[in-house]
Amino acid sequence: MEKIKERIEQILKKRPGYKEILNFYLKIKEEQEKSRSHLHLSPISLKKEWRELLKREGFSLIEKKDFPVDTEASIKLFHSLCEVARGANPRLAEQTQLIQEAVQQNRLNLEEILKGKVKEDKRVKELGLDQKVFSFLIYQSIKPSLEEGVKDLRKELEGENWSKGYCPLCGDLPSLALLKGEGGKRYLRCSYCGAEWRVDRLFCPFCGNREEGSLQYFCGEGEEAYRIDICEKCHHYLKTLDTRVMEIIDPELEDIATLHLDLIASQKGYKRPVPHLWNP
Ligand SMILES: [Zn+2]
Ligand SMILES: [Zn+2]
Structure with missing residues (x-):
């Protein structure tokens, strides 16, 4: 956490406009760290034939819903995150309050949602709540569980050659790319x-394009560590962090601190397939 705080200070010296959102990020991160030490997770059960499926069919190891989640710890964290969000910008605070009320009055059952018994988006829509805010809070609440699950599953994939455009563990799309090493x-x-x-x-992970001429990139001014890779075929873009230029403490933090690059990319007409989670 100390390193994260130092990095935030560094960023703010250059771009003070990010103060509010980075403060918010830091508070969320602190609550997640507290929660992490109390997690109880059941082991992940893999299909017997997973190696075969992965290699031959290109199936990811599990599905998103199969990640073990500590429901109790996540619900606790959800409530702490709601308190953080209520101290953030007025719109977020207002939406969070409505969500909290729905939970308190049991119109929204967190346990059922976390266990996948109820379709989150349908229920939230029925209640007229803000889908984006709710998904954000739920996702941040289960994140410590997800990160522990990844630590476990990563071992399984050692030595596997994946090289596809979607995640070998859960099948989702990438939100960032990193350049590493020589x-x-x-x-x-x-x-x-x-x-x-x-x-x-x-x-291009989104359409499979490999033609040099239609894969381009641009950087922000004086920001060689970050670049935006664009594909002229599908008009999607992917933000890339160059760890050879700068030490990356948390890729998510760098993603937030470069929202201005997302703005430029979208002004140029390119889309981010997985929306920026922290984009207010
Ligand atoms: Zn994944
Ligand atoms: Zn493409």
Whole structure:
């Protein structure tokens, strides 16, 4: 956490406009850290034939819903995060209050939602609550569980050659790419579970395009550590963090601190397939 705080201070010196959102991020992160030490997770059961399915059919190891989640710890964390969100910007505070009321009056049952018994989006819509805010709070509440699950599952994949555009663990799309080591090996980072896997440098994960001429990128001014990879075929973009230029403490933090690059990309007409979670 100390390193994260230092990095936030560094960022704010250059871009003070990010103060509010980075404070919010830090408070969420602190609550998640507290929760992490109390987690009780059941082991993940993999299909016997998983290795076969992964290799031959390109199936991910599990599905998003199969991640073990500590429901009790997540509900506790959900309530702490609601308190954090109520101290944030007025719109978020207002929406969070409505969500909290629905939970207190049991119109919204967190346990059922976390256990996948109720379709979250349908219920939230019926109640006229803000879907984006609710999904954000739920996702941040289960994140410590997801991160522990990834630690476990990653071992299973050692030595596997994946190189696809979606996550080998849960099947979701990447939200970031990272360049690492000599020659800049390229890794994609899952938008859901945060797992990383190696892919080719010239490859659009969203449409499979490998033609050099239609894969371009641009950087922000004086920001060589960040770049936006764009694909002229599908008009999607992917933000890339170059860890050779700068030490990355938390990719998610860097993603928030470069929302201005997302704005430029969208002004140029490119889309981010997985919406930026922290985009207010
Ligand atoms: Zn994943
Ligand atoms: Zn593409």
